[in-house]
Amino acid sequence: MSYETVRVETLGSVGLVTLDRPAARNALSRQLIAELNAALDGFEADPAIGAIVLTGSDKAFAAGADIAEMKGLGLVDVFENDFVAAWERLAAVRKPVVAAVAGYALGGGCELALMCDLVIAAETARFGQPELSLALIPGAGATQRLAKSVGKAKTMDMVLTGRLIDAAEAERIGLVSRVVPAAALRDTALAVGAKIAALSRPAALMAKEAVNRAFESGLADGIRYERRLFQALFATRDKEEGLAAFLEKRPPRFENR
Numbered sequence: 647m648s649y650e651t652v653r654v655e656t657l658g659s660v661g662l663v664t665l666d667r668p669a670a671r672n673a674l675s676r677q678l679i680a681e682l683n684a685a686l687d688g689f690e691a692d693p694a695i696g697a698i699v700l701t702g703s704d705k706a707f708a709a710g711a712d713i714a715e716m717k718g719l720g721l722v723d724v725f726e727n728d729f730v731a732a733w734e735r736l737a738a739v740r741k742p743v744v745a746a747v748a749g750y751a752l753g754g755g756c757e758l759a760l761m762c763d764l765v766i767a768a769e770t771a772r773f774g775q776p777e778l779s780l781a782l783i784p785g786a787g788a789t790q791r792l793a794k795s796v797g798k799a800k801t802m803d804m805v806l807t808g809r810l811i812d813a814a815e816a817e818r819i820g821l822v823s824r825v826v827p828a829a830a831l832r833d834t835a836l837a838v839g840a841k842i843a844a845l846s847r848p849a850a851l852m853a854k855e856a857v858n859r860a861f862e863s864g865l866a867d868g869i870r871y872e873r874r875l876f877q878a879l880f881a882t883r884d885k886e887e888g889l890a891a892f893l894e895k896r897p898p899r900f901e902n903r
């Protein structure tokens with residue numbers, strides 16, 4: 647597949663997708679989302695890939711849904727083709743996904759970051775949900791995912807006032823995992839991806855699935871789910887290898903089995 651709005655690279659065991667529509671600050675057009683999804687499908691299916699990094703440019707991770715594309719669409723148009731549904735592909739990726747955010751992550755751009763498992767932000771990152779200024783509301787999950795990750799007070803502030811928050815505030819409120827200098831963003835995210843990709847694959851996927859369960863279920867249900875996945879890992883060879891390597895004071899050699 648040839649791509650026009652994203653760049654797709656394989657760096658060892660890490661798949662890197664770079665959003666690449668500089669003239670529109672990486673606004674998330676239908677074409678861009680389709681190409682992003684194709685890249686994600688490819689990395690999901692590739693057994694050599696253990697983690698995915700999603701990034702944008704120095705200026706913008708993504709400035710949100712493509713406003714020009716939405717102009718002129720009516721309710722029946724967006725309802726009939728279930729506009730926004732295609733965006734959820736990212737949230738369904740089973741391999742761990744690291745977002746590396748520099749510059750603006752606004753509207754749907756902030757929502758894409760929220761679908762990733764870890765968000766690493768450059769000091770230049772700015773997060774915001776400015777949809778109300780367009781007489782819209784967030785449509786790709788922010789009212790739910792943002793509220794679950796940072797709570798009601800900050801979510802209402804971001805959604806109702808459209809205030810942009812900087813990287814330091816984003817880290818303080820738990821929207822991002824780490825903040826690094828802009829020059830170190832790509833290397834840090836790739837190193838995090840490589841570290842995750844070197845783990846036992848079934849254990850990494852089950853860990854992601856178990857943490858995500860916390861956002862979908864009550865505590866007792868989530869704890870039971872975690873316990874079953876934890877127990878399931880006793881069926882893998884990697885579990886024996888991981889424990890043996892620790893006891894023998896050597897690095898593990900995982901087979902992803």
Ligand code: CO8
Nearest residue numbers: 669670671673709710711712713714750753754776785786
């Ligand atoms: N859509 C389309 N084009 C855009 C977008 C966008 N979201 N953002 C920027 N552009 C375009 C501009 O129109 C401009 O084009 P041109 O050069 O042809 O005039 C070009 O990108 C550069 O933009 P600026 O000159 O404004 O660049 P600045 O660096 O001065 O500012 C900003 C950058 C702050 C990012 C500014 O462009 C901006 O505020 N953009 C809009 C942000 C916004 O409102 N985002 C929310 C969109 S709505 C949304 O995301 C809802 C998601 C719902 C779910 C998904 C539905 C599918």
